Amino acid sequence: MSVRLATKAIEEFGHHKRTLLAPILRLATLLALCLILTLLSENFLTWNNIINVLRQSTMLVVIGLGLTAVVLTAGIDLSVGGVLALVGCLTAQLLRSGVPIPLAMLIGIGVGAILGYFNGILVGIIGLPPFVATYGTKWIAEGLALILMQGQIIFGLPKAFRWIGAGYIWIIPAPIIITAVLALIFHILLSKTTIGYDIYALGTNREAAFYSGINVRAVSLLVYTLSGITAAIAGLLMTARLDAAEVGMGEPFLMQGMASVVMGGTSLMGGVGSIGGTIIGALILTLVVNGLNLLGISSLVHNIVTGGVILLAVFGDSVLRKYSE
Amino acid sequence: MLDGEPIIQVKGIVKDFPGVRALDNVSLDIRPGEVHVLMGENGAGKSTLAKILMGVITPDAGEIIYKGKSIQIRTPLEAQSYGIGGVHQEFMLVPWLNVAQNIFINREPKRWKGLPFIDHRRMHEESAKALAKFGISVDTRQPVKYLGTAVQQMIEICKVLTTGPKVLILDEPTAVLTEREVEKLFQYIKVLQSQGVAIIYISHRLAEIRRIGDRVTVLRDGKYVGTVPVREVTDDTLVQMMVGRNITQMYPRHRRASGPELLRVKGLCVKDGPQEVDLVVHEGEIVGLVGLVGAGRTELARAIFGIDRPVKGEITVKGKPVWPKSPQQMIRYGLGLLPEDRKRYGLALNMPVTKNVIMASLRRHFRFMIDSQKIEKLSNNYINELRIATPSAYRLVRYLSGGNQQKVVLAKWLDTESKLFIFDEPTRGIDVGAKVEVHALMDKLVQEGAGILMISSELPEVLGMSDRIYVMFRGRIIGHFRYDEADQEKIGALMLGIGVKEADAS
Numbered sequence: 001m002s003v004r005l006a007t008k009a010i011e012e013f014g015h016h017k018r019t020l021l022a023p024i025l026r027l028a029t030l031l032a033l034c035l036i037l038t039l040l041s042e043n044f045l046t047w048n049n050i051i052n053v054l055r056q057s058t059m060l061v062v063i064g065l066g067l068t069a070v071v072l073t074a075g076i077d078l079s080v081g082g083v084l085a086l087v088g089c090l091t092a093q094l095l096r097s098g099v100p101i102p103l104a105m106l107i108g109i110g111v112g113a114i115l116g117y118f119n120g121i122l123v124g125i126i127g128l129p130p131f132v133a134t135y136g137t138k139w140i141a142e143g144l145a146l147i148l149m150q151g152q153i154i155f156g157l158p159k160a161f162r163w164i165g166a167g168y169i170w171i172i173p174a175p176i177i178i179t180a181v182l183a184l185i186f187h188i189l190l191s192k193t194t195i196g197y198d199i200y201a202l203g204t205n206r207e208a209a210f211y212s213g214i215n216v217r218a219v220s221l222l223v224y225t226l227s228g229i230t231a232a233i234a235g236l237l238m239t240a241r242l243d244a245a246e247v248g249m250g251e252p253f254l255m256q257g258m259a260s261v262v263m264g265g266t267s268l269m270g271g272v273g274s275i276g277g278t279i280i281g282a283l284i285l286t287l288v289v290n291g292l293n294l295l296g297i298s299s300l301v302h303n304i305v306t307g308g309v310i311l312l313a314v315f316g317d318s319v320l321r322k323y324s325e
Numbered sequence: 326m327l328d329g330e331p332i333i334q335v336k337g338i339v340k341d342f343p344g345v346r347a348l349d350n351v352s353l354d355i356r357p358g359e360v361h362v363l364m365g366e367n368g369a370g371k372s373t374l375a376k377i378l379m380g381v382i383t384p385d386a387g388e389i390i391y392k393g394k395s396i397q398i399r400t401p402l403e404a405q406s407y408g409i410g411g412v413h414q415e416f417m418l419v420p421w422l423n424v425a426q427n428i429f430i431n432r433e434p435k436r437w438k439g440l441p442f443i444d445h446r447r448m449h450e451e452s453a454k455a456l457a458k459f460g461i462s463v464d465t466r467q468p469v470k471y472l473g474t475a476v477q478q479m480i481e482i483c484k485v486l487t488t489g490p491k492v493l494i495l496d497e498p499t500a501v502l503t504e505r506e507v508e509k510l511f512q513y514i515k516v517l518q519s520q521g522v523a524i525i526y527i528s529h530r531l532a533e534i535r536r537i538g539d540r541v542t543v544l545r546d547g548k549y550v551g552t553v554p555v556r557e558v559t560d561d562t563l564v565q566m567m568v569g570r571n572i573t574q575m576y577p578r579h580r581r582a583s584g585p586e587l588l589r590v591k592g593l594c595v596k597d598g599p600q601e602v603d604l605v606v607h608e609g610e611i612v613g614l615v616g617l618v619g620a621g622r623t624e625l626a627r628a629i630f631g632i633d634r635p636v637k638g639e640i641t642v643k644g645k646p647v648w649p650k651s652p653q654q655m656i657r658y659g660l661g662l663l664p665e666d667r668k669r670y671g672l673a674l675n676m677p678v679t680k681n682v683i684m685a686s687l688r689r690h691f692r693f694m695i696d697s698q699k700i701e702k703l704s705n706n707y708i709n710e711l712r713i714a715t716p717s718a719y720r721l722v723r724y725l726s727g728g729n730q731q732k733v734v735l736a737k738w739l740d741t742e743s744k745l746f747i748f749d750e751p752t753r754g755i756d757v758g759a760k761v762e763v764h765a766l767m768d769k770l771v772q773e774g775a776g777i778l779m780i781s782s783e784l785p786e787v788l789g790m791s792d793r794i795y796v797m798f799r800g801r802i803i804g805h806f807r808y809d810e811a812d813q814e815k816i817g818a819l820m821l822g823i824g825v826k827e828a829d830a831s
Binding site: 192193194195196197198200201204205207208209210211212213214215271272 | 630632651652653655656657662664669670671672673674675676680683684685687688691692693694695737
């Protein structure tokens with residue numbers, strides 16, 4: 001009996017060890033990166049710089065929240081950049097024509113939700129491959145933004161609106177607080193609720209989930225809608241921070257958002273991953289660019305370094321996954 | 326035939342997987358021209374041993390001796406160089422390559438020696454010839470994914486045979502074959518035997534072992550139990566060697582008077598499936614549903630459970646009429662379906678036991694927030710109650726053996742507190758010990774007032790467990806028996822459609 005208990009204890013420890021190893025290593029990578037940058041540049045470990053990095057990472061984190069939910073179901077959402085741009089442009093237009101700020105923001109988020117829901121219908125009900133369906137939506141969203149803007153760039157938005165992207169609560173930038181709250185909500189949703197359970201179950205084995213009575217269509221609709229909403233919120237934050245909106249503003253975020261999710265250990269095959277991972281992924285990505293800037297390295301090589309870091313992270317993750325089997 | 330130097334010997338093989346010792350100091354010798362059967366419950370280590378010999382995995386300790394020389398087999402290619410080849414349980418074909426390409430994968434015949442131009446004509450001719458030996462004629466230009474599992478299995482066997490193996494390993498080859506193909510395979514095994522090929526045959530079907538086996542080695546929990554000549558051992562002894570105890574009763578059934586009606590199906594039709602099916606399941610009853618593969622049994626189960634939409638008909642559950650739209654809805658009506666293919670439809674293999682157990686009953690316990698400690702406690706209850714062999718409730722289900730995986734699926738449905746179950750092949754591919762436990766559990770369920778519709782291809786199981794039996798043929802119910810008026814001959818004949826009027830059969 002005591003032998004059985006002992007083997008059970010060892011096994012359980014082994015289980016936790018194996019599942020904890022990846023997140024610990026990811027966190028260690030992040031801290032190591034901070035340490036290296038602290039040693040290399042005296043400007044790194046300053047309040048201003050830290051706050052700056054966090055603020056820069058908020059966009060990636062917010063987009064990454066909804067994306068994580070989608071990728072957990074073995075899906076992908078290529079429309080986030082397009083949705084971000086459309087919502088940014090639309091909200092800016094509304095604000096300029098005098099629509100009250102809360103209403104304009106609500107309409108913006110609503111449009112994001114509708115486009116996300118549209119993705120959900122294409123993928124979950126009609127059954128198109130997510131890659132193709134959301135790619136189509138991306139073009140539609142960007143096309144709508146083009147029509148809306150007629151080649152213009154909008155500047156000069158109301159101060160109260162700009163606060164969400166550029167303001168402060170006490171000494172902490174508002175976007176950081178907003179992002180933290182959203183991240184907490186998503187973390188709880190995914191890890192502690194029945195809805196989160198359904199998302200993981202769907203991503204692990206869609207058929208078994210369906211046979212077990214999980215409403216797989218509703219789950220697909222939900223995750224893509226969530227992704228549309230977070231992309232829309234990112235669009236609002238971006239517009240407020242830049243105090244401007246233009247058609248191309250979403251371009252860099254799709255691939256960086258996906259990179260954050262994947263570097264955070266979320267499997268493209270679905271069923272494995274977490275919000276915590278995505279946040280770390282976004283921070284690492286932001287830190288690399290920040291570090292290169294601090295060290296005065298030409299922005300021409302930034303992309304190469306970023307690409308290398310992404311490959312390294314994903315490679316490390318796959319090695320780790322093999323090891324833990 | 327049985328004497329002579331062993332062609333291959335394994336000595337003291339050890340293989341560890343996380344948390345389990347799959348093979349523990351196993352030794353064995355194989356002689357040319359013998360059919361050496363490896364027997365054991367699921368998880369006993371048979372397939373692991375086979376994979377080691379095929380070079381798919383490498384052992385942690387121990388020695389492999391080939392014709393007196395110690396060798397290492399690190400890859401399937403190395404195994405091939407020693408003339409060792411085999412067929413796994415998992416399919417190893419490339420779905421979108423055609424039949425000939427699969428058979429000659431990586432060793433395509435060349436048009437000119439030394440140049441990389443494939444001689445397609447020869448490749449197709451030789452593939453067709455190899456398949457013809459088993460009476461199979463398919464277009465070798467067809468991608469294998471369009472072929473049935475039985476034909477795919479034969480293609481795999483041909484793929485190995487065309488390499489001219491000295492040692493042939495067959496891991497449960499007949500599991501997906503029909504009778505006719507099994508017959509051809511056995512005939513061919515005899516031919517190979519006479520040519521001096523050593524055959525390692527993994528199976529837990531006693532009847533097969535009797536027909537072709539020379540010696541049988543039994544493994545249990547990764548350990549070597551013993552090797553005996555097939556002719557000198559009784560079935561009971563073999564079973565006892567396998568499970569380590571006496572099995573007194575394969576079908577522990579306490580029949581009782583049945584209660585009120587739980588399920589009634591009337592005139593149910595499914596496109597390209599069941600036609601005009603009527604059946605009833607009462608409380609306290611196990612109702613057997615038998616038929617050949619393709620008779621429409623699984624399709625009927627899927628229609629009742631809301632997976633496929635029926636075209637017409639009526640279904641009443643506990644007196645309430647219901648038109649099945651989705652599993653979600655039917656579960657709400659108190660129905661549970663244990664699917665035929667548990668890995669595909671029954672389990673999330675990459676999730677722990679806990680999350681599988683709770684999959685169909687999550688919202689019965691929690692509205693929104695989940696209490697994972699409660700799930701753990703509940704899972705541990707099922708682990709104890711059903712004797713699921715797992716080191717922890719958090720072990721990923723993929724690491725459990727087939728029998729224990731099936732118990733996890735059972736636990737999932739038990740936790741829905743349903744009273745009406747459809748069990749589709751509940752004991753397929755699981756070992757004798759687990760089989761008896763599943764049977765005992767089914768008996769307990771109906772004792773407590775549940776009703777079970779059991780689809781099974783094993784007639785002894787159907788006869789041993791059911792109260793009533795329906796026979797299905799080409800989508801129609803063509804026979805209905807009480808258990809005490811049924812026997813193997815009657816049901817077997819009906820399953821084949823013998824004695825059915827042509828008008829009924831079409």
